[in-house]
Amino acid sequence: MVVYIARRLVQAVLILLGVSVITFALLYMLPADPVRQIAGRSATAQTVENIRRELGLDQPFLVQYGRYLLGILHGDLGRSYLQRTEVSSLIAARLPASLLLMAGAIVCELILGLTMGLFAALKRGTATDQALMVGSFIGVSAPQFVVGLLLLYLFAVRLGWFPIGGYGTFAHLVLPSITLGILGAGWYSRMMRSSMVDVMRQDFIRTARAKGLARSTILFRHALPNAILPVIAMIGIDIGLFMSGIVVVESVFGWPGIGQLAWQAIQRVDIPIIMGVTLVSACAIVLGNLLADLVSPLIDPRIKLQ
Incomplete structure (x- = not known):
């Protein structure tokens, strides 16, 4: 190890x-x-x-x-050309908000994606399966700024359930997290369905059924841990997608993260900030992939790190 x-x-x-x-x-x-x-x-x-x-x-x-x-x-990311402030300080001030949004988005996409994929696999070939897959396709295809604006209009403006924008409370986190999570949920549901269907055809599942194990035991103890492995591998990759999508979502919801910082720097050609945000994003992608590789053997002991 x-x-x-x-x-x-x-x-x-x-x-x-x-x-x-x-x-x-x-x-x-x-x-x-x-x-x-x-x-x-x-x-x-x-x-x-x-x-x-x-x-x-x-x-x-x-x-x-x-x-x-x-x-x-030497740990120096340079100074902003326009703000005359250390880039590391600017990123450190914005990073917690972006990490919070990323965590919320990952939770949303896992809950939505795994649930949709699991139900679609169990209802394979039915109208429920087709409806869930159509929904996942729409989620993957819809632009995030459109999804964000629609959610804002429906749940913030019309219904008043959530604030229109800002940062600081759980209510502020919900809509931007769902906006980011819908894209990943679409991919996860399709991958989860495919993986679950494949696992349910394996010999060890037939053996478990022959032993008379309960359906819930077969599903959650034997099938799900094997079917979820490809999804875990995608989480590390998704961190990079979040870093690109966060720029749009943070702008729509007024979320004070590094996405907004990067967008402002691009508009002003503030090279030190652009470089700093890019390197931080790259670090997040690399660490996310490493974490996914380390977690996989804990779920499936057959996987060996080499």
Whole structure:
């Protein structure tokens, strides 16, 4: 286990290094000039050049990236060009809200997706099965900003059950979590149905039935732990999808997370913030996949970490 984790951590470092190189190179080649955003439209050419020199943006790509990488090794993500604040402080202030929203979304997608997939598998070939699969297809296909606006209009504006936006209470968390969770629930329900149907055809399930075990015991003790494994593997991948979807959802609901921070930085070409949010998102994806791999053997002892 220790050797496996150590090897995965080394791979994670290499992945993050690759992400930083690609992201930095893409931002370096952007036609938009961050110095112009800082200096303003009325700035003289000399002022623009002074700011460029002060920020080190007049240096070649390798020099700029090397300096940035050296800062990361010392725990420094740089300073925001416009806010004049450490990027690590800005992200640390917004990260708890995003993590809370992500946790709520994962809970929603698991409850909705696993329940729909389980019922669809048990009712395979019936109208219930078809209706649930159509619902999952709609959930996967619907744009998140449309889902968010519809939920806001129905449950916040028309019914008044939840606040329109903001952050701080459980009521504020419900609608954005459901908005994010619907997409994953659609994928999970389809995968859960397929996996459950396949597991229910296996020999060990027929043996359990032959022994006279109760239907609930067969379903929840023998079938479900085996059918759920592909879903667990997807959770780590979903963290990356949440990081991309969170930008939209946080904007719709006024949620003060790193998604909003990233969107504001993109609009202003604030490169240090964009780099910082990208690296934090990459870390979340890598750790999510590692956690999924570590949990799988606890559910199915036949799985060996190599």
